[in-house]
Structures are given as C-alpha cells and as structure tokens.
Amino acid sequence: MDHSLETSRHKCAACFRQFNKIEHLVDHMRTSFHSHHEPTCAICKKHCRSLDSLREHLIGPLPKQECKNIFATRGCKFCLAIFDSSYSQRLHQERCQFSPVNSGLLARFANLGIRDGSTVIDSGRTRGSGAIALACKYVGGGSDGSMDICAKVCLIDEGENVIFYSYVKPVTAVTNYRYETTGIRPEHIRDAMPVKQVQKKIQEILYNGGEKARILVGDCVEDDLKRLQIGYPSFMIRDTANYPPLMKSSKLCNSLKYLAQVYLGFDLQNGIQDPYEECIVAMRLYKRMRSQVHRKENYPMASDPQNKNNFAIWRENELQRMSPEQMLEISRSDYYCWCMDLRI
Template sequence: MDAEADPPQNPITRHKCLACYKQYKKKEHLIEHMKTSYHSVHQPRCGVCQKHCKSFESLREHLTGPLPRGICSKIFSQQGCQLCLALFDSPGSLIGHRETCRLSAPTCPGTSALPYIDSQFDCQDSSDENHAGEGPGGAVAIDCEMVGGGSDGSLELCARVCLVDEDERLIFHTYVQPEIPVTNYRYDITGLTEEHLKNAIPLKKVREKLLQILQNGESIGKVRLDGGKARLLVGHDLAHDLDCLKMNYPDHMLRDTAKYRPLMKTNLVSHSLKYLTRTYLGLA
C-alpha cells in the first residue's frame, strides 16, 4: 500500500509595507512599523520601484551602492541623474537636466571680501534694506564662525555672523565681539585673527539686529503663535549657533538640515555640512 502523501503546506503569509517594502510575519508587527517609521511624501523615493528610503544616502545605496537592486540600478544608470538621483524618460531630458543640476560653486566670500562693520556705526548699516525690511516672510540662512575661549580654548564663542536670503544674496554680515576674552582664534578653520575683532560689534547688539531681521516687524507673541510675517531660519545644527548667540527663536520657525530626516543617516545621525554640500549641491 502506497504511503499517504503529505498534506500540502500553506505558504506563510507575509505582510508587506507598501512604502519601504519591509515584510513581517504578523500583521501587528506591520502596524507597529507603520506607527514608528514616519513614512511621508518628503522621504526620497526610488523612481523605478517607488520604494521609500529613510534618507538620500539610503536611496543612493539602493541605486548605486555595493549591492544595488538589479533592475533599479540598470535603469538608473541609463536614465538617472547621479547628483539629485532623479529619473528621466529620455536621454535628452537627462542631458538638459544635468546642465542645470550641476551647480557651479558660488564665489565664497573671503574674510576681507565681506563688508566690515565698524562698531562706531549703527549695526543696521550692515544689512541690505531692500531685503531686510518689512515684507513677505520667506526664509534666511545663517552661518556662524566660532572661536575659542577659556583657559584651553574649548569654549565656543561666536565671532562672525552671516545671513543670506533665498536667492543667496548677502543681507547681513558682521564680526562679533565675544563677551569673554578669546584665547584661540582657530585661524586654520575660521580665517579670523585678533585684527578682525578689534572693532567688532558687541554680541548683544548683533543679537538684537538678528532678531529684528528675523521677526520682520512682527511682535514676538505673533511669531511664537503662528509666525506671521516673520522669517524662517535655516541652518545646520541651529541649536549650537543659537546657543552661542544666546538667542531664542521659536522651534516652528527653524529649519535645521542636521535634523531633517531625509538628510540624516539611516541610524538618524546627522551628516556633516561638508558632506551635505558635496553630495547634494556638488560643491567641493
């Protein structure tokens, strides 16, 4: 008598996330994943398979990394932009896009090229009134140069502040006189010397001018409530810059590239500003 045939085994049902394609044995695990993954339209997505990635770094690995997905890598190599990772329908469209996507490095203003503001003048003279006056909010980007204070030069002291608008036009620049003596100018990094800070503006006046530009004529209560005409403040590691300036600005008015999830590593650690500008702007 023939042995009875083994009953057919039911295949294990896998529950797939439609955004990142992760699979789970139990539906409750998929639900928990959806609650904590924060998938959104702002996340980079593969133009071939439409997979969501946590960051552009993850998307780049998905398309061009050591172990890329085969079909995605093949199509991207023929139709994709290596800089912004966008996908195009035709070679002509890709060529046209590359001409505008390859941003040329802007002329980086040197220490001597930016306008110098003597402390005897009103701090308002350092800004472009056409761009810093009242009007639509928009956004401004800030960058600060830090020198060292304290006996070992490890204290972070703001010595230079620069603001640019959305068109990369300089609207404010000045050197800052720290509240305590500078013991390390960090010249190799900042390019600053004692001469630059000899007639620099006190930190308090610089802070007042920055708030005047950012608030854009709005009361601080209005800014904290819904922003109004106040300007968004863009930067990298803004908490550090604002701490060194001893300045407060509402969290909902900040846009920090160090905390923007699509620009972070897969373990949600921030990339350096140098890496971000090289990877996404093509600047050396």
C-alpha cells in the same frame, strides 16, 4: 480520541496565528510612517527613510541591480531623479549641479563693501516674507581654547543677498583665534559690533521688525542660536543637520561639506571658511528640499488627531485585506516635510 476536540484545537491555533499576523501588521503600520514625503525610488517605488538610503539602493554598495542599471544611464546623481532618456538626464544634470559660490565670493564682497573688520547691514532686505539663512564662525575661549565664541555672523535671504554680515566682539577672552579655518585675527574683532547689539539686530531681522517670524535656515543652526543666546520658535527652524531625508542611513547627521558635494555638486572651500558660503549651501539645500513635488494631503502628519483612527481595532480585518499601495494611502509621515512650507 475526540476528533471534534482536536479539530477545535487546530482552529484555535490557526486563529491565534492569524491574530498575531494582524497584530504585527497593525504594529508595523503604526511605527513605519511610510508616506508620500519619503524619498522613493522612481523605478521600483521602494520607500527609503533618507536620501542616503535611496542612494545606497540605486548606487551601492549593495544596490538593487535592476534599479542600478537604469539609474546609471538615466539618473541624476544629485537629486536622484530618473529621466526618459540619457540625453534629457544630461541636460537636467547641468542645471541641477550648482556652480561653486567661492569663485564669485570676493567679487560680491567687493561690491557690498565687505572687508576685514567691516559690518554690512542691508536695510532694504531686513524686511520680507522669505526664509533667512544664518551661519557663524567661532573662535576659542577658555584655558584650552575649546569653548566656542561667536566672532563672525552672516545672514542672507533666499536670493543669496547679504542682509547682515559682521564681526562680533566677544565678552569672553579669546585664547585661540583658530585662524587656519576662521581667518580671524585680533584686529578684526577689537572694534567689532558688541554681542548684545548683534543679538538685537538678528532678532529684528528674524522677527521682521515685529511683524511676523521668518523661517530660519542653517546647518546646526539651533546650536548657533544657543551660543548667540537667541530664542526662536522651533517650528520656524529648518536645520539641514537634523532633517531626516538629509541624514545618514544610521540616522546620524551628515556634514555640510558632504551635503554640498553630494546633493549640490560642488566642494566647500578648504582652509579658511566664510559663513557667507555656508549660508548659501544651507539655503540651496533648503530650497531643493522645499521644491520637491509631493501629493497634497489634508492631514500629512502622523501626529494629526484626524489620523488616530487609521489603525483602530475595528479596521484590523480591513488592514489585512489591503495592498501595500492602499496601506500607503492611510500611513503618514513622522516628520515635517519642507515641501509644506510652500503651502503656508
């Protein structure tokens, strides 16, 4: 037997396995998109694709036991942060849990003069640079009442002040007022603001009177815009329904009620719901996500052209020698983190 040939074969097999290892590593780095914007366990530094995944890691149903034990005594169940002591954790959680909005809802409405069938336009707040939250309530149209028709709309600013609040007079016949959840009756929309006028007013607010488009916040807000037949730049929309950190581990969207309860600490009211309250929940979620402190990067997105050479062929051997921490330095996010809104 030619031993030199056999040795050569072994070397070739080893090289092939090594090549596959490097190729797998590069492919993993290209598709994992781990970044400093991902929810991360403050204890073991595990990166998760969503806050729900991080919650499962810390609380269950199959948590990492060491992390679970520490989180149970020093963790905030709302923002999932870890603190130095249980005392500082309790102080933080009192501030982290937002008080329910519905307790002061009627009082604020009374101060604004909002009543059944009324329209409120705060002209002093229609111009500004902050984000706007939008929410709508829909009645039913069509033969079976399943068609969504906008019958009430609300817009608030970052201070939770009402900018625009109005019932909407539909152009399509209403066959189901869905009173149990909308609280809307025929007399509320009989003489309400026409749809065209509502569209014009919303666009005026969103585009800041033609000066500059403002960030639009909401839950399923893109669906609201479609039903209102209002076009708006997608890069200016912040939708809590499809923001990756707020989605389920299965990448499906969570309900606004779930997000309010788990990440803000209060329950959306059951029964009749008002778009004002939904605006507040969406705005508070947005501001909480925006306020996260992440490391600043020159090119934070994987789609940035400057990041294309991070996984070039000539770097494969270099990648193999890197530690997980070093790999994280060159990996980038595949979604736009809302924390970057503060740097615009």
